Amino acid sequence: MSSSETPEPVQSEELQPETLTIRAGRPEGQASMAPILWASTTYDMGSLEVGREMAHSSRAKKFYSRHGNPTVNAFESAVAELEGAEAARAYASGMGAIAGVILGLCSRGDHIVAQKQLYGGTMQLLAGVCPRFGIDVTFVDGTQPGAFAAAVIPGRTMLVFAETPANPLLDLVDLDDLGAIKGPITVVDATLATPLGARPLDHGVNLVLHSATKAMGGHNDATLGVVSGERDLIDALWSFAVLQGACASPFDSLNAIRGLRTLGPRLRQQGATAVAVGRALEANAAVNWVRHPGLESHPQHELGRRQYRMHGGVLSFDLAGGLEAGANFVKSVRLCRPATSMGGPETLVTHPASTTHAGMTAEELAESGITPGTVRMSCGLEHVDDVVADVLRAL
């Protein structure tokens, strides 16, 4: 090579996922290391012919920002690259992405198989909204091998919807099992795993989605969702998304690209802190059980080891003192903060039975696996010793 030639950039296939997060979504030829914020909602089309072409193209970068926006596109490219996907579409939130997939792909008379261990908003959409549109949903236990496949109605089931690890009890779904289902479109909400934990598309799953509001954005300053998969499927989602209007904000996309750059070290530290907190809790008489896939006590620990490169910082545990103990714990922490969401720098604690799930009956709670004493914790980036000390003191 002569000194005037620039070396070829190293190919993605040669790199570890953590290395990809450092450059993913930076357009070729862009000298700026940081992402560029395109606030514009509209763009000079140049000519009517170009305008006509762009109005109907999911790849139009500069037409109208509900259709596409260069900063949002950069975030989409970054996630597609990390997922090993042909394409991605960003949404205004994780729920925007979930609603976009379900309502964008299903019609009246269609059937969905979903697991019963699901994020609360997803559950409300499937159980409360889908029936209004004549879409039937069957719920199964996602931890049981073959449960999804057994519930599929050939010719009627349009979607099989899974979440792994599932919120809030960290139940796992075997991605090979899910990816082996042919016929319906298989979808995974992989918010808790992030693309650094596993790449569901490599297991044969059709669509992977995330609330990037959580660990991917990672700083509690971006409300964002994203779906990745084959280009044809993403194009179909795009057609509904421009009418749904849940388009991602350029500023939040910028924050999320910034967040992706440090996803590896953040996830590693949060996962290690969660395991340390979990071990301290397991040794404490006030605690009935602790759930984190990195703990040997997790019922699917082996699957977790096989399937995930790393685990995040979310864990849950059950306090022997029940409702009162759970509420007291959240009131007693001094470093951890009582707040919902997860994957950010601050360690957050929630008590579902007295907040998000307060309206549920004892039976409904039991069905979801949440006990009156269940506490969910999202470990942040404080020093592990300080987090463990705060938790033990609050007990």
Ligand SMILES: *Cc1c(COP(=O)(O)O)cnc(C)c1O
């Ligand atoms: C938070 C969350 C969602 C919803 O995402 P938003 O960005 O809050 O709309 C969906 N799924 C899981 C697993 C979540 O944790």
